Amino acid sequence: MSRTPARQRPLAIGPLRAFEAVARLSSFRAAADELNLSPSAVSRQVQALEDEIGTALLLRGSRHVELTTDGAELLRATKAAVKKLDDTVRQIRETQGRRVVTVSTFASFASLWLLPRLQDFQRQHPDIDIRVSAQDAMVDLDEGELDLALRHQRKSAPTPGAEWLFDEMLSPVASPALLAQGPALRRVADLARHTLVEDDDERRYDGSLSWRSWLAAQGQPHLQPRRWLYLSYAHQQVQTALAGQALALGRLAMCQQALLRGELVEPFGASARAESPYAYWLLLSAQGRERPEVLQFAAWIREQAQVCRGDMDSLRG
Known part of the structure; x- marks a missing residue:
């Protein structure tokens, strides 16, 4: 040797x-x-x-x-x-001696969807610890210690083996205070008198989740708002809308709880919603599929996804 x-x-x-x-x-x-x-x-x-x-x-x-x-x-x-x-x-x-499930997802989904629901899983499974790795860069599940991933990908090109959780709908959202105190919002053209919060890098989604894309679909491709506010992450955009500083183009799956509580409203109603080319997916790593605690967490995610789909249906009504 x-x-x-x-x-x-x-x-x-x-x-x-x-x-x-x-x-x-x-x-x-x-x-x-x-x-x-x-x-x-x-x-x-x-x-x-x-x-x-x-x-x-x-x-x-x-x-x-x-x-x-x-x-x-x-x-x-x-x-x-x-x-x-x-x-x-x-x-x-x-x-040592404790069971840990490591979840990979992007920061906005962790902040707006996963973490608000996580207490329910912890109540059901107090002996399982959850480690959330939130980063926008996509990671290889079979490298490192990741057990499962919650991903936001195009419906037409998910990662092989990914399991569909729910689709995505886009709709303008604003705080009731903004609507009460600001200029009237009766039709899409009225957005010209408001501040719109936009993704800082439209190339991230080829512009398909942008205000400009939504405005074009509403027959207002040249509308310019009073001002633009550019932010990097969806959870920042929702927080800005909650604070009454601007209107956000909300991803309904991630702001549905705020809508159901009345903290956000859709000024143009369900008729202004647009279907996104993206959806949310669950993906298990090879090692995760062999561990009971990971399978329990994945089953809970599926239950929460079903609840989320039901909440989306109730918003349509």
């Missing part, structure tokens, strides 16, 4: 930890106390590390130590690595 060349061999963690402690504390004795070792043992580990790398990392004085240029460079990398290692070990210890 061939051996790894010395220059490519990975370093042992023990000497790295000893070096990081000495460099951070500027003292062999303080590092020894922190690591529960003797000062001479810490010194030997740092010396072994220097011999392994082939350069001096510390300048040893009678009362303190200083980093060499190479030592300072190594410390920058070591501090981050040791912290990440310690955080991971701490997390493993804290969750």
Whole structure:
């Protein structure tokens, strides 16, 4: 069996930890106390590390130590690595014996749809912990520790294996206070006297979820509002509408609870709704399909999706 060349061999963690402690504390004795070792043992580990790398990392004085240029460079990398290692070990210890389901979704869906409902699952399954990884970048479910994903994708091109949850409808939404205090909103042309909040990057959805697309479908392709307010995320747009600062083009699945509570209203009613080319999907990872707690969470998601579809129907009525 061939051996790894010395220059490519990975370093042992023990000497790295000893070096990081000495460099951070500027003292062999303080590092020894922190690591529960003797000062001479810490010194030997740092010396072994220097011999392994082939350069001096510390300048040893009678009362303190200083980093060499190479030592300072190594410390920058070591501090981050040791912290990440310690955080991971701490997390493993804290969750040992507990069942954890890790969910990947995008930030707006987590804020507006998943998190407000999550208490129901926790009440039914108090022994299962949920970890929500919210990011807009799509991640590979079979890489890392993800169990399932809740995704927003085109109806015509979902990820293979994805399970449909519900469709998406778009409709102008505003706070009752805005409608009571602002200019009248009796027809679409009246939007010219209001502020509209728009996605900061229309290219993200090819413009299909934009006000401009909706206005064109309503026969007002050239309408310009009093002003535009551009925000990056759907949950920010809904929050702005709730605050009475602008009208949002709401995704009804994500703002339906606010509509049912009367916190938001559709000024033009159901007749102004437009069907989106996107829908919401559930996707299980290979490892998730083998774990009972993940299957329980997926079953709960399906139940919540059914409730959501029912709420959408009630809004139509």
